Amino acid sequence: MGSPRVKMNLAWLFIVLLTVIVFSVLVKLGFWQLERAHFKANWQQQLSERQAASVLSYPQLLNISKDEALTGFKLKTSVSPVSTDIFLLDNQVYQGRVGYLALQAVQVSELEPWLLVELGFIPAGLSRSQLPNVKPISQPSVLEGRVYQKQINPMSSELMAETAWPKRIQNLNIPQIAQLIDKPLASVVLQPSNLDNTYPHPWQPIPLSSQKHQGYAVQWFSMAGVFALLMGYLLFRKLKQPDR
Numbered sequence: 001m002g003s004p005r006v007k008m009n010l011a012w013l014f015i016v017l018l019t020v021i022v023f024s025v026l027v028k029l030g031f032w033q034l035e036r037a038h039f040k041a042n043w044q045q046q047l048s049e050r051q052a053a054s055v056l057s058y059p060q061l062l063n064i065s066k067d068e069a070l071t072g073f074k075l076k077t078s079v080s081p082v083s084t085d086i087f088l089l090d091n092q093v094y095q096g097r098v099g100y101l102a103l104q105a106v107q108v109s110e111l112e113p114w115l116l117v118e119l120g121f122i123p124a125g126l127s128r129s130q131l132p133n134v135k136p137i138s139q140p141s142v143l144e145g146r147v148y149q150k151q152i153n154p155m156s157s158e159l160m161a162e163t164a165w166p167k168r169i170q171n172l173n174i175p176q177i178a179q180l181i182d183k184p185l186a187s188v189v190l191q192p193s194n195l196d197n198t199y200p201h202p203w204q205p206i207p208l209s210s211q212k213h214q215g216y217a218v219q220w221f222s223m224a225g226v227f228a229l230l231m232g233y234l235l236f237r238k239l240k241q242p243d244r
Contacts, residue, residue: 015231015235016235019227019228019231022227023224023227023228023231026220026221026223026224026227027220027221027224029220030217030218030220030221030224031217033214033216033217033220034214034217037214037217046072047071047072050072050073050074051072051074051146053073053074054074055074055075055076055144056073056074056075056076057075057076057077058075058077058108058109058112058115059112061073061075061147061186061188062112062113062186066187069149070147070148070149070187070188071146071147071148071149071188072146072147072148073146073147074144074145074146074147075143075144075145075146075147075190076142076143076144077108077115077142077143077190078108078140078141078142078143079106079107079108079115079117079137079140079141079142079143080106080107080108080140081104081106081107081136081137081138081139081140081141082106082107083104083105083106083181084104084136084137084138085104085105085136085165085166085167085181086102086103086104086119086134086136086165086166086167087102087103087104087105087161087166087167087168087169087177088100088101088102088103088122088131088132088134088166088167088168088169089101089102089103089169089170089171089172090168090169090170091170092121092202094121094200094202095202097123097124098123098124099121099122099123099124099132100121100122100124100132100168101118101120101121101122101202101203102118102119102120102121102122102134102166102199103116103117103118103119103172103189104116104117104119104136104137105117105177105181105183105185106137107183113183113184113185113186114178114181114183114184114185114186115185115186115188115190116174116177116185116186116188116189116190117137117143117189117190117192118189118190118191118192118201118203119134119135119136119137119195119197119199120195120197120198120199120200120201121199121200121201121202122134122199131164131166131168132166134166135197135199137195142194143190143192143194143195144192144193144194145190145191145192145193145194146190146191146193147188147189147190147191148188148189148191148203149187149188149189150172150189150203157171157173158170158171158173158176159171159173159176159177159180161176161180167180172189174186174187174189191203
């Protein structure tokens, strides 16, 4: 059995080590937010440049290097609705309402991959068994808008498609959608601005701005500073106390 003095010293050693660990984690989170802010600022500038650039044709879009993210490019192309089947991406929220993001795969030409088109947000019904009726693209059309690519969630990326049509899916997994419809699909989704429907398009390429990340960084650094001052004060009081 150790003496009370040894036990007390070990306890304070543990507290000091814990303080260093917690302080380091808080500071690291602050720098991580600054890195995200820098990335978002560069990404926002790139998106602005793409929105100011000329509209691409479908072949031009497909010829862009596969190593380059395609989100934000403007696209104008003719499409044919060979199929009017609808995919409903589950668990979407828009203006406080839960619903689906309706998607339709359309043909551009016989020699090119099909294109996934976002029809818009559809509110869910009162029952999970009641799927909404969605107005598809039913006539050959010329669509114009921007394209995007959603990042794959490594924790949950499976399509998990249900059997009926419209087909409810849990993740926007384009390769698995291509397998399901047995057609090649481009790796992007077109968010058109000239569809003949009233469905909103809620998805935004940058949900958090660089300023938001900078604000979060200030919060983490502030927490680290307050925590360090508090623990330093407690340690100072301990060192000032006479041994008893």
